[in-house]
Amino acid sequence: MQQEDQVFLTEEEEEDLFDYAYEKPGSLPGTLSIEEDAQPPEIVLIDYNAKYATRINNLTPEECASYLDTESVSWVDVSGLGSEDILKRLGKVFKLHPLVLEDVVNVPQRPKVEDYQDQLVIITQMAVPKPKGEGFWLEQVSLIVGKYYLLTVQEEPERDCFHPVRRRIRLKQGNIRTKGSDYLAYSLWDAIIDGFFPILESYGEKIENLEDEVLFNPSSQTLGKIYQVKRELLALRRAIWPQRTAINILIRDGSALITDDVLVYLRDCYDHIIQIIDVIETYRELASSLTDVYLSAVSNKMNEVMKLLTVISTIFIPLTFIVGIYGMNFNTEISPWNMPELNWYWGYPLCWLIMLAIASGLIYFFWRKGWFNNSSYYKED
């Protein structure tokens, strides 16, 4: 049982892969659904321009307000969706449309981009690999881009993939400090997208291992593992595919909030998304083909089993018949026609000769048919 747990996800983990938000049917538009186990929101502000950069932890929504209209870039990062009150106050401070706040809070939504003149709303999914290559967490990250600010909202405070960006701001690496909030949004989205690659890599390895397993050592668990890989690739694809559409629309239609300069960088992101989708589809096709190979391996194994049974039966059943004949109790004294062989001088050796001849003949027949070449190349250990 313990072994199974290593192969298959627990029920809770599975649920997360194909999760989707929904409110009680008929509820008011803008209704926020706070999950019971959601963690309380932490608000962190990073405010910077070319000259300085500062970080303030644990603000209230209202404390953010004064930063929003200053020309420095103000990145307000909210992690945790566990307080309706704070989230509503946040919505008020940032003047979010109720439907936008709903999308931000009722996670997970399908990734998308929506342009509200003075705000650009980007809903994305971040994939964070679990330790020991055991799958990944999906987490919604919402980016609301304003003229001088960027609001990001994450589901969980424990993990994100934004540390390199924070370091670039702190250490003034690259030109992030001289650019606007749109470039910051690009940098974060780029980090999210690049975060899919290490996960893809682990599935590449899994598929290679499965190829070896299917070809050389297929067991009854193999197809379950292939199914699991297919399932997780499906979840990955579901997370990345709509981001492709979103970024494509953004590049095609532009936005007052995105400078041309940053559009070039977004095209680079787009290339990466295409790359990711391409690899996922390739892996899915390989996994599908592996299913066929596995089914044929099972059939071939059964063939081997059947051949063994047939060889043994075909050789020994006729012999058993022969020895049965001379086990009959016909009265040899009553008639010279009743089993005279039993009284022949060479009767028993002759009987053996016949049996050996039959066995040899059959063995030769099977050898000619190629049943003894061990044509399978999977090791039995």
Place this chain on the structure above:
Amino acid sequence: MQQEDQVFLTEEEEEDLFDYAYEKPGSLPGTLSIEEDAQPPEIVLIDYNAKYATRINNLTPEECASYLDTESVSWVDVSGLGSEDILKRLGKVFKLHPLVLEDVVNVPQRPKVEDYQDQLVIITQMAVPKPKGEGFWLEQVSLIVGKYYLLTVQEEPERDCFHPVRRRIRLKQGNIRTKGSDYLAYSLWDAIIDGFFPILESYGEKIENLEDEVLFNPSSQTLGKIYQVKRELLALRRAIWPQRTAINILIRDGSALITDDVLVYLRDCYDHIIQIIDVIETYRELASSLTDVYLSAVSNKMNEVMKLLTVISTIFIPLTFIVGIYGMNFNTEISPWNMPELNWYWGYPLCWLIMLAIASGLIYFFWRKGWFNNSSYYKED
């Protein structure tokens, strides 16, 4: 037999899943087809504006007429399609095009949106979950949006998912009372769409149970259950897919009867429909993959059976041959070549030794081949 009924739908229920309306070929356009078991229509009027809200039950069509041109929003809700007379009078009062009345009455039509300048006709399908998670009912709901009124026509009076909206009107929740008939139409359509989510959830659980069943306890009923899930997901998809097209056309082309304000809300609906379709397709893919896993599980089970038969046969058939030999009745007295073993002092023990050696050798051979590790992980109980 009783057990089967729990797994499979009755014929009548099945028919409903893939139902479609059709009139006698060649019948006049606008011909109404009243089903025999259709219930008599109940007409309920809810008339409201920001200041007051009133509800009148059991009106005649003609009694609705006076409300239609007043500026308050007049929601005329008709449930039940069992009277051609009332429905025709309704068509007259609301000035419905004969083809529109036909679409409203000859259920189920494919969901769609049609814009007749002064009326916007929306045909939708509502999915209502059955008790105990045993599937769902599909019911056509037609919405005819006028400037100051909304006419909704449902197939059945017993159930709908509009109660939360009625309560919001009664209790003045949200801003429904300050908005027009277009917002009311949106609210109802939103309730219909959100109603698909709890049903989806039950199929998510069914698929998870089937995953466990296929991997750990496949029976000959399993594929029948997978087929049933596929079938019902197909019916769900058929109900929601055209609604996507309909809402998309409405958002893209707009309508004189839909304010821009409400279009934003319809986009939110559209997101939800996409979400639903996405989940349905995901479930369908999972169900398809499960079919492969099941077929391989059946093959693996057969492999186990064959292996057992082969082990037993391969060990005992040669032994039976040997004991057969010494059951032969060759006359040992006539010749020293005739079965002298029978008269050896250690003849019988030697015979056992040989047989034990053969049996051990074969058992070792099968053990080396790995036939004794119980490689299957499905419990046999």
Place this chain on the structure above:
Amino acid sequence: MQQEDQVFLTEEEEEDLFDYAYEKPGSLPGTLSIEEDAQPPEIVLIDYNAKYATRINNLTPEECASYLDTESVSWVDVSGLGSEDILKRLGKVFKLHPLVLEDVVNVPQRPKVEDYQDQLVIITQMAVPKPKGEGFWLEQVSLIVGKYYLLTVQEEPERDCFHPVRRRIRLKQGNIRTKGSDYLAYSLWDAIIDGFFPILESYGEKIENLEDEVLFNPSSQTLGKIYQVKRELLALRRAIWPQRTAINILIRDGSALITDDVLVYLRDCYDHIIQIIDVIETYRELASSLTDVYLSAVSNKMNEVMKLLTVISTIFIPLTFIVGIYGMNFNTEISPWNMPELNWYWGYPLCWLIMLAIASGLIYFFWRKGWFNNSSYYKED
């Protein structure tokens, strides 16, 4: 053999399902190919306006000429393609382009719409159900719409689905008598399209029966029946799919010969075609899934057979070995080691005890494995 004929179509009928017209390669454009068994054309004229309606049977093509330019609607219905002479004269009277006449006569063509300024050519396929639900006939119907006339050409005089329309003209039902030739063309096309529904219904029933058969009583004929259904649905789809494209082009581009009023009715037709295609695709998917279920049912049946063989063999083969042992003829007198059991007082009962123990052990083993629960739910009768 007779039984087979009931399940499968005769060769001639099969040919008709996937028929297509072709002339000798390189033949002149406009060459008419008259099939040998084509019936002689019957020409019937129905001439009407709001005030009167008259019907004339068995006209010559030339007798039609005088009606064509009068303002009354003149419906010339030609059934039967068995005379090149009459058809060519018809072409001359109606001023048909040689390629149009070719399309009308060399049946079946792919359904399409072509607009020749003063004539609108509509090629459709009519599906007429055979008696006893045994499939359907496909027949090309060509509609040539002129300003004041409609020419229809059918393959066969025996059957069509236009009687309700003729009655509506005769009895002045609806408003057909007050409308033009375009409305008449719509009415006939509508009758043709509605004619697919009863056929679809019979396939719905066939699929339901096949579901029951596959799940509860699969036989070696079952997949042949599923194949037959798939095949006929493919033929139906081939007949209706191009009509969708045709009507869609007509609605999108309009035509000088179709009034806006009638376009609304054509949209209704379009809805019905979409409905039909939708149902056909659904049925095809169900039939495909049923194939999987059937294959697994066959595997499960084989599993049952193998289990029975294995149970019987596994229990009796060891026992037969044991009784074989005590059938050996080792000389018990020569040595106390040679089969002393044969001379024990309780030898035989002990032997039985051992055999019963082995048998019980094995039976218990199989019972624990669940091999005795009749897990299959298909009745064996």
Place this chain on the structure above:
Amino acid sequence: MQQEDQVFLTEEEEEDLFDYAYEKPGSLPGTLSIEEDAQPPEIVLIDYNAKYATRINNLTPEECASYLDTESVSWVDVSGLGSEDILKRLGKVFKLHPLVLEDVVNVPQRPKVEDYQDQLVIITQMAVPKPKGEGFWLEQVSLIVGKYYLLTVQEEPERDCFHPVRRRIRLKQGNIRTKGSDYLAYSLWDAIIDGFFPILESYGEKIENLEDEVLFNPSSQTLGKIYQVKRELLALRRAIWPQRTAINILIRDGSALITDDVLVYLRDCYDHIIQIIDVIETYRELASSLTDVYLSAVSNKMNEVMKLLTVISTIFIPLTFIVGIYGMNFNTEISPWNMPELNWYWGYPLCWLIMLAIASGLIYFFWRKGWFNNSSYYKED
């Protein structure tokens, strides 16, 4: 071995079905690759207008030059690609772009249309049926349409499908003599397209035969035959599909060299191509479904075999055990418990009675299970 050759194509023939031209990578654009077995080009000129028509065989390219600018239509037909010199001179006379000459000579190219202002280049594939319905040859035919001339280049001089067109020119059938080079190009392309129909017909028959074979008489060769049909249909589709695109582009965009009059005829060609593709796809779907039916027929056959084995084994193994019991040599004299049955008066008949009872019981059991109804409908001969 000889038998195989009748079912499967030889390697050389197979290669031709999926052939494609390619030059040595990096070779100069315009490099001509002459195949070793290519035949020397024959040039035939047919020059005609409404008043006269003349045919000249075996011209040199330069001799054609004087005809090209005269107003009569000059059809220069080149068959055979075996001389680089002649082909290059031809290119010079007709002022072909080097890339056009390359496409014409390095066969087979993908069918396409290219418009070079004063020349319209049409690359097509001609399918010529082999004798005895054994597949078809594919051959590239290139048509270069000029204002007053048409150059056609074929791979092989032995066969083409243009004789009916030549006869129409000679005998002045239809109006080909009064039309221009564009009408001639249409006539030839039409002949090429119509040439696919008889080939399709032979595949229709093959599929019908395979249906019968799969359902009534499946052998281990059957799937190989289905595969062969699929393979050849794939090759046919590959030859016709790009012609659809080509003609569609020509109709949509027009060309200075094609009169409107001829465009109407090209639309007729387009209809035929669509028809051909439609039939090919239908056949491919049928062949795919047949694969499933075949696999299930094989499984059903195995089921029958297993049932026979199981019936025989299940009946006789217990009986053999019983007779084994009474073959044991327990000493009946030492103890009344040792096989007293052997000494009973009715011992032997009783033994038979028991065995008959067991056999009858089992036979009844199998009969109840329906194992004796010969449920398969394939004849064994």
Place this chain on the structure above:
Amino acid sequence: MQQEDQVFLTEEEEEDLFDYAYEKPGSLPGTLSIEEDAQPPEIVLIDYNAKYATRINNLTPEECASYLDTESVSWVDVSGLGSEDILKRLGKVFKLHPLVLEDVVNVPQRPKVEDYQDQLVIITQMAVPKPKGEGFWLEQVSLIVGKYYLLTVQEEPERDCFHPVRRRIRLKQGNIRTKGSDYLAYSLWDAIIDGFFPILESYGEKIENLEDEVLFNPSSQTLGKIYQVKRELLALRRAIWPQRTAINILIRDGSALITDDVLVYLRDCYDHIIQIIDVIETYRELASSLTDVYLSAVSNKMNEVMKLLTVISTIFIPLTFIVGIYGMNFNTEISPWNMPELNWYWGYPLCWLIMLAIASGLIYFFWRKGWFNNSSYYKED
């Protein structure tokens, strides 16, 4: 083990087929990732115009600078990506956008075309066949087209397919020396594309061999080989497919750096890409169909095995039962009913007669069923 290595790629080789570049998530845009085993870059300059051509090996990036603005075409070919320093200096000399340099260095990227006003960036994949037909290497080649220069960057210095182009420049073959950098870029891309054809050809042969193997000599390795072919075709498709999109965009949108003259040549390239994709898809379909044929061949083989077992068992089991009967030890002296046959004069011959009759009957039965015609056509050797 050694044998396996010949059939399957080593892990390292496999990785290369489905490789994709990715940087550490969150890294700065423009970060270069130099692989450890990358070789140091070699820079070769070929500078030419109609009058002269010169080649300089082993330049530094800075030494290239002076050539770039002269009107002669300067082809700077960089092979090897093993020095961040040199590559960055190269980027500076050629004024590459940081994202372009990233795409050029962080290989492999998805092929694409990007137009930066004064530079046209083309990312392609070159496929180079391995010796002995054992697959192929994929290598990214980036082409940066400037007004008077072309920069190409390859991954590996050991191999490329540009030698014929270099020779054409050196020997002044064709008109390459009179054309600009755009024609040079076309020539190289054309060489890359043409390089796919010989590889395709080897897969064509592999598939033909697999057809023979599947039909005449299927082994348990066969499906592994088919899988391998599918896998490699998938990798080929992944390399060529995006090049189609890239060249298509280039042809459609044009570029200031590509003359109309060269666009005609690019259309020729486009034809070849389409051809390649077409062939790859055809091969993939064939490989898929082969999987079905293989699975049925395995089933048929199992059928043969089962038939043999069944024939032998069915004939000998009843006979063994009979001889068992007369091996029973009923006391014939106690009763005339106890096995009187044993004492008959013709007992033993009669017993043989009965057995022969049974055996003949069964053999006739199997012969009638056609079990002895060796219906399989795969040779057993």
